[in-house]
Amino acid sequence: MMTRFTLYGSPDSLPTYKVALMLRLSGEAFSFRYVSFQKGMHKTPEFLANSRWGQVPVLIDRECTHVQSAAIIEHLAEALGRFQGSDPATRQAVREWLYWDVDALFPPIFNCYGVQLGQRKLLPISVEPAIADYHRRRAEAALSVLDSYLVHRDYLCAAEPTIADICCFGDVAFAEICEFDLRRWPNAAEWAERVKSLPGFKAPFELLAMADAEFI
Amino acid sequence: MMTRFTLYGSPDSLPTYKVALMLRLSGEAFSFRYVSFQKGMHKTPEFLANSRWGQVPVLIDRECTHVQSAAIIEHLAEALGRFQGSDPATRQAVREWLYWDVDALFPPIFNCYGVQLGQRKLLPISVEPAIADYHRRRAEAALSVLDSYLVHRDYLCAAEPTIADICCFGDVAFAEICEFDLRRWPNAAEWAERVKSLPGFKAPFELLAMADAEFI
Numbered sequence: 001m002m003t004r005f006t007l008y009g010s011p012d013s014l015p016t017y018k019v020a021l022m023l024r025l026s027g028e029a030f031s032f033r034y035v036s037f038q039k040g041m042h043k044t045p046e047f048l049a050n051s052r053w054g055q056v057p058v059l060i061d062r063e064c065t066h067v068q069s070a071a072i073i074e075h076l077a078e079a080l081g082r083f084q085g086s087d088p089a090t091r092q093a094v095r096e097w098l099y100w101d102v103d104a105l106f107p108p109i110f111n112c113y114g115v116q117l118g119q120r121k122l123l124p125i126s127v128e129p130a131i132a133d134y135h136r137r138r139a140e141a142a143l144s145v146l147d148s149y150l151v152h153r154d155y156l157c158a159a160e161p162t163i164a165d166i167c168c169f170g171d172v173a174f175a176e177i178c179e180f181d182l183r184r185w186p187n188a189a190e191w192a193e194r195v196k197s198l199p200g201f202k203a204p205f206e207l208l209a210m211a212d213a214e215f216i
Numbered sequence: 217m218m219t220r221f222t223l224y225g226s227p228d229s230l231p232t233y234k235v236a237l238m239l240r241l242s243g244e245a246f247s248f249r250y251v252s253f254q255k256g257m258h259k260t261p262e263f264l265a266n267s268r269w270g271q272v273p274v275l276i277d278r279e280c281t282h283v284q285s286a287a288i289i290e291h292l293a294e295a296l297g298r299f300q301g302s303d304p305a306t307r308q309a310v311r312e313w314l315y316w317d318v319d320a321l322f323p324p325i326f327n328c329y330g331v332q333l334g335q336r337k338l339l340p341i342s343v344e345p346a347i348a349d350y351h352r353r354r355a356e357a358a359l360s361v362l363d364s365y366l367v368h369r370d371y372l373c374a375a376e377p378t379i380a381d382i383c384c385f386g387d388v389a390f391a392e393i394c395e396f397d398l399r400r401w402p403n404a405a406e407w408a409e410r411v412k413s414l415p416g417f418k419a420p421f422e423l424l425a426m427a428d429a430e431f432i
Contacts, residue, residue, distance in 0.1 A: 052312070052365075053316060053320070053361065064305070064308075066308065067312050068311070068312040068315040068319075069315075070311075071308065071314075071315050075308055089280070092280075092287065092291060095284070095287040095290060095291075096268070096282070096283050096287045098287075099285075099286050099287050100268075102315055102318045103284075103318055103323070104269070107319070107323065128346055131346060131350055145269065
């Protein structure tokens with residue numbers, strides 16, 4: 001049986017996790033196709049034909065190809081009617097948080113994880129200590145912003161979770177993998193627990209492995 | 217007479233320029249309220265009450281407050297019916313480019329401009345040479361991606377300009393201010409000339425000055 005959605009990506013790709021988590025929390029079946037960086041699969045002509053910037057994830061929704069995780073997740077929210085926010089003001093706040101995420105939270109954590117992959121010799125990356133430290137300080141600053149905002153709130157944009165929570169949570173999950181101690185940001189930690197208790201939730205490496213898979 | 221739109225920001229803020237350019241190219245009147253970083257105006261309680269992350273720009277549209285330049289510009293595109301792209305596939309491509317911009321093109325150029333403001337003693341910023349160089353290399357890489365994509369295209373997502381062009385153009389305009397020589401990226405340079413010839417266009421410091429202003 002053909003599933004509607006095919007997700008190309010890697011368990012080591014933070015943005016791939018965000019899209020996979022959105023599909024899981026929405027209860028959608030999907031096919032996962034593992035793109036191995038180590039094997040250079042993201043540089044093959046087949047992959048590049050689908051990925052405008054040569055990046056994972058790529059989501060195929062029927063015949064349409066989608067890239068950029070936040071854009072994919074916005075598309076899914078609209079197409080499935082899930083986690084959108086219930087009114088125009090909430091949906092505009094969701095957009096603002098998605099851009100804040102891509103601006104402030106995602107980049108330093110993505111880069112910290114890249115530093116870790118380099119240290120574990122899983123990627124041929126060697127980052128200068130000054131730059132690694134720069135990413136770490138920026139991640140801490142963004143986690144503090146998130147934490148302050150969540151003092152009196154269950155979720156970022158509404159009483160219910162939206163795709164803003166799903167996207168920001170993906171980063172926080174990888175921050176934990178990068179050994180940021182969430183106890184320093186107790187409101188963000190409680191919010192993360194709320195996301196973890198949503199039906200269908202799976203942590204990054206419980207959700208995706210380095211192999212093709214069918215999620216039914 | 218009250219205008220519908222009030223834009224809070226600074227001519228030295230790249231994201232402020234993007235929103236001001238969108239308003240200009242859409243032929244919309246707006247009030248500009250200068251927020252001086254040097255005077256710490258972005259840290260006043262009045263400003264912080266409107267700006268969730270303490271950042272410019274902020275756009276007031278009637279009673280609603282909007283932040284994050286790309287989210288503001290998406291709101292304007294929808295509210296005014298301008299530069300959206302004419303069909304769902306184009307609008308999804310626009311989203312992808314907006315996120316690519318915030319991910320790859322905007323941050324290094326924003327940071328290069330910050331380095332320049334620090335060197336000119338206009339901001340109390342002193343960036344380590346390794347980090348300044350990192351930003352510069354990332355900006356060059358992103359300009360190369362933009363240039364390659366524009367080899368056979370007039371605009372990024374359609375035959376006509378969209379907000380993806382407006383947002384990416386804002387960065388390219390500031391790259392020129394940061395002394396990136398656009399002749400190295402001839403397709404991007406030609407595309408930039410096309411944007412500059414749109415009705416209502418103004419370059420960054422021709423459009424906004426360090427003073428409140430009414431654009432009618």
